[in-house]
Amino acid sequence: MTKRPFYAAAIFVVAFASLPLFAIAHESASVMVTAAAKGTFPSGTTYRGVPLSGLRFGTGVEIPGDTSAAGEFQATLLGTSNGGQPQNIILEGQVSSGSAGSGTATFSGTCSVDMADGTPASTGVLFTVTITADAEGKGTIVLKLGTTSLPTATVNEGSMTIQ
Secondary structure, eight states, rough: OOOHHHHHHHHHHHHHHHHHHHHHHHHHHHEEEEEEEEEEOTTTTTETTEEEEEEEEEEEEESSSSSSEEEEEEEEEEEETTTTSSEEEEEEEEEEEEEEEEEEEEEEEEEEEEOSSSSOOEEEEEEEEEEOTTTTSEEEEEEEEEEOOOOOOOEEEEEEEEO
């Protein structure tokens, strides 16, 4: 009977001794995603009927490794109106969740979408972004707005980092 309190105490000591190690491991798992770049969509890409040629985007996101994330995502979808004039669709989002792996980060949240056609901006639109960065800071970006998945855009200007 005297061994049970000893085992309970040993488990208690080991559990609490492990907490600082968990905190250190948790801190080191944090990933920062930054980007200020421009990408090109494949020919034929549209969003809500507006033909798109590419996008400019910027982001600053921290992904601590526990599926949460914090930061902002902003993008301008470079489109052309039915009249042949530029129609740049503005996205402004708050990031709330994310994950990261080898050279890739995915994050999501809600955003506003201003179609730049005189109608009020849509708010509370769910978005998901997947950025894949190479050693030169280029790569790809995939954007999903609500239920619409845009094709992969190739990043050809600016830079992206996932650290």
